[in-house]
Amino acid sequence: MRNMTRRQTSRLVKADLRNGLLFAAPWIAGFLCLTAYPIIASIYYSFCNFDAISPPHWVGMLNYRILVTEDELFWRSLWNTAYMIVFGLPVGLVSSLVLAFLLNLKVRGMAFYRTLYYLPSITPIVAASALWLWLLNPEIGLVNELIMTFGKMLHRLHLPAPAGPGWLIDPAWAKPALIFMGLWGAGGGMLIYLAGLQDVPEQLYEAADLDGASSWKKLWHITLPMLSPVIFFNLVMGLIGSFQYFTQVYVMTGGGPQDATLFYALHLFNNAFLNFKMGYASAMAWILFLITLACTLLVFKTSARWVYYPGELK
Amino acid sequence: MTHSLDWKKRRKLRVTVKEALQHLLLLAIGVSFMLPFYWLVATSLKPDAQVFQSPPAWLPHPIMWHNYPKALTYVPFARYLLNTLVICTLSVFGMLLSSSLVAYSFSKIRWPGRNIAFFILLSTLMLPGQVTMIPVFSIFKSLHWVDTIRPLVVPSFLGGAFYIFLLRQFFMTVPLELSDAAKIDGCSELDIYRRVVLPLAKPALATIALFTFIGAWNDFLGPLIYLNDDAKYTLSLGLQQFVSRHGAEWSMLMAASTVMTTPIVVLFFFAQKTFIQGITLTGIKG
Numbered sequence: 001m002r003n004m005t006r007r008q009t010s011r012l013v014k015a016d017l018r019n020g021l022l023f024a025a026p027w028i029a030g031f032l033c034l035t036a037y038p039i040i041a042s043i044y045y046s047f048c049n050f051d052a053i054s055p056p057h058w059v060g061m062l063n064y065r066i067l068v069t070e071d072e073l074f075w076r077s078l079w080n081t082a083y084m085i086v087f088g089l090p091v092g093l094v095s096s097l098v099l100a101f102l103l104n105l106k107v108r109g110m111a112f113y114r115t116l117y118y119l120p121s122i123t124p125i126v127a128a129s130a131l132w133l134w135l136l137n138p139e140i141g142l143v144n145e146l147i148m149t150f151g152k153m154l155h156r157l158h159l160p161a162p163a164g165p166g167w168l169i170d171p172a173w174a175k176p177a178l179i180f181m182g183l184w185g186a187g188g189g190m191l192i193y194l195a196g197l198q199d200v201p202e203q204l205y206e207a208a209d210l211d212g213a214s215s216w217k218k219l220w221h222i223t224l225p226m227l228s229p230v231i232f233f234n235l236v237m238g239l240i241g242s243f244q245y246f247t248q249v250y251v252m253t254g255g256g257p258q259d260a261t262l263f264y265a266l267h268l269f270n271n272a273f274l275n276f277k278m279g280y281a282s283a284m285a286w287i288l289f290l291i292t293l294a295c296t297l298l299v300f301k302t303s304a305r306w307v308y309y310p311g312e313l314k
Numbered sequence: 315m316t317h318s319l320d321w322k323k324r325r326k327l328r329v330t331v332k333e334a335l336q337h338l339l340l341l342a343i344g345v346s347f348m349l350p351f352y353w354l355v356a357t358s359l360k361p362d363a364q365v366f367q368s369p370p371a372w373l374p375h376p377i378m379w380h381n382y383p384k385a386l387t388y389v390p391f392a393r394y395l396l397n398t399l400v401i402c403t404l405s406v407f408g409m410l411l412s413s414s415l416v417a418y419s420f421s422k423i424r425w426p427g428r429n430i431a432f433f434i435l436l437s438t439l440m441l442p443g444q445v446t447m448i449p450v451f452s453i454f455k456s457l458h459w460v461d462t463i464r465p466l467v468v469p470s471f472l473g474g475a476f477y478i479f480l481l482r483q484f485f486m487t488v489p490l491e492l493s494d495a496a497k498i499d500g501c502s503e504l505d506i507y508r509r510v511v512l513p514l515a516k517p518a519l520a521t522i523a524l525f526t527f528i529g530a531w532n533d534f535l536g537p538l539i540y541l542n543d544d545a546k547y548t549l550s551l552g553l554q555q556f557v558s559r560h561g562a563e564w565s566m567l568m569a570a571s572t573v574m575t576t577p578i579v580v581l582f583f584f585a586q587k588t589f590i591q592g593i594t595l596t597g598i599k600g
Contacts, residue, residue: 013426019503020425026412027435030472035438038449045448052452102343107336115586116344120351122578122589124532126550127571130557131354134564142353145370184350188593195594243442247534251554268444273539278448285444292442 045282063283077267096189118187129251136167171260196230358569385569394552402530408470417481521592
C-alpha cells in the first residue's frame with residue numbers, strides 16, 4: 001500500500017468493499033429479512049393480538065400479564081422444562097462422558113464399539129420417537145417385558161419384584177421416560193468428549209504416574225480440568241437446546257398425560273399454530289429468550305471458577 | 315529362574331483377564347444400545363399375533379416381509395421419500411454455495427465493517443428459533459409461500475451462520491501467498507474463490523453437506539408449520555401422521571420407521587470418517 005497514490009488505495013478499498021459485500025450478500029440479505037426484521041417484528045407482536053390473518057392489534061402488556069398471572073400452563077411448561085434441565089441435562093452429560101472414558105480404554109476393536117454406541121444417536125427423531133413409543137408401551141413394550149422377566153426371577157428367589165411403570169401414560173413417569181429415551185442418544189456427545197480426551201497430553205499422565213497418583217486423582221486433577229472447556233461448551237449448547245425440546249413430545253405424548261410433558265416449546269407452538277394467538281406466543285418467545293440469556297450468563301459467570309483453558313497465564 | 319517366569323506368566327494372565335472383562339463390559343453396553351434397533355426390525359417383520367405376545371417372541375415367525383410394501387402404501391411413503399430427497403438435495407446445494415461465498419468474504423477480503431458483521435453473525439447463533447419463528451411465518455404467508463417447499467429450501471441459499479463460521483476458520487488457514495499469487499496472475503476474486511480456496515476446503519465442505527442433508531431429512535418443525543397438502547409431506551411429517559392415525563399397528567409403524575432410518579444408517583457407513591470428523595470439528599472448535 002505504501003507505493004500507491006491516495007487515489008489508488010481508495011480505489012482498492014472501494015473494490016474490496018464492493019467484493020466483500022457482494023460475496024457476503026446471501027448472508028446479509030438473509031440476516032436482514034429472516035433475523036433482524038423478525039426480531040423487531042416479534043417484539044411488536046408480543047404487545048399485540050395477532051392471528052396471522054388480520055393485522056396485529058395493539059394491547060400493551062396484556063399478553064405478558066396473562067402469561068404470568070392467569071396462564072397455568074405457562075408455569076407448568078416452565079416447570080416441566082426446568083425438570084428436564086435439572087435432571088435430564090446432567091444425566092445426558094455424565095452418560096456421554098462415561099461412554100467416552102470407556103471408549104478411551106486401550107482395548108482392541110474401538111472403532112467397532114464406537115459405531116455401536118454412536119449409531120442410535122443418528123436415528124431420525126420421529127422414527128426414534130415411534131420406536132420408543134413402542135418400547136415403552138406399559139403392557140407389551142419390551143422395556144416392561146424385560147422388567148417383568150427380571151421380576152419373575154427375583155420372585156423365585158423370594159425377593160420383592162418390581163413392576164413396570166406406566167411410562168408415558170403415567171404422569172409421574174412420563175418425564176423420566178423421556179430422559180431414559182435420551183440416554184440412547186448419548187453417543188453423539190460421547191464422540192465430542194472422546195476427541196477432547198484424546199487431546200489431553202500424555203506427559204501430564206506420565207508425570208502424575210511418576211508421583212504415584214491414583215486413577216481417581218488423575219481423573220479429578222488432570223482429565224476433568226483438561227476437558228472442562230468441552231464440557232462447558234456442551235453444557236451451554238445443551239441448555240439452549242433443552243428449551244427447544246419439541247419433536248419427541250409432539251409425536252409421542254402431545255403434552256400429556258395431564259400436561260406432564262407439556263414443555264415450553266410445545267406450549268408456545270400450540271399457542272401460535274393451534275390457537276393462532278401469535279401475539280401471545282411471541283410474548284412467550286421473548287420470555288424464553290430472556291430466561292435463556294440469564295441462564296447462559298449464569299453459566300458463563302460461574303465458568304471462571306471451574307473451566308480451565310490450557311495456555312492461559314495465571 | 316522359575317520364580318521370575320511365574321511372575322511374568324501371572325502378569326500376562328492378569329492383563330488378559332482385565333482386557334477380557336473390559337471387552338465384556340463394552341459388549342454388554344453395546345448390546346443394550348443395539349437392542350432397540352433389533353427390536354425395531356424384528357417387530358416390523360412379526361405377524362400381529364406375535365407382536366402382542368407375552369413373554370416377547372425374539373424371532374419373528376413367520377417373517378412377514380409383506381409388512382413393508384403394506385406399510386409403504388398405507389400412507390404414500392414413496393411420495394414422501396421423493397419430497398424429502400428433493401428438499402435435502404436443494405438444501406445441501408444451497409448451503410454449500412452460499413456458506414462458502416459468505417465465508418470467503420469474511421476470511422479473504424478485507425472490507426470496512428467486516429468484523430462487526432462477523433460479530434453479529436456469531437451472536438445470531440445464540441438466538442432461540444422461537445423468537446423469529448412467528449414473524450418469519452408471517453413473511454412467508456404474505457409471500458404466499460406457505461404450503462410450498464420454498465420456506466424450507468430458500469433459507470439454505472442465504473447461508474447458515476454456523477457453517478459460515480466453520481468455513482471461515484478453514485479458509486483462514488489457506489496461506490495468503492496462494493491467493494496473492496493468483497491475484498498477480500490476473501485472477502478475479504471469484505476465480506480465487508473457485509480455484510484456490512474452495513478445493514482446499516473439501517473436508518469441511520463434505521461435513522457441511524452431510525450435516526445439512528441429515529438436518530433436512532430429520533426436519534420436523536419446518537414441514538409441520540409450512541406443509542399442509544399431504545402430497546407435499548416429507549418422511550418425518552408422514553411418519554408422525556402414521557403414529558397419530560395408525561399408532562396401534564405396531565408392526566407396520568416399525569416398518570415405516572425402519573424405512574426412514576435405514577438410509578441414514580447406510581449413509582453413516584459410507585461416510586463414517588466425515589461424520590466423526592464433523593462432530594469433533596463442531597464440538598471442539600466451539
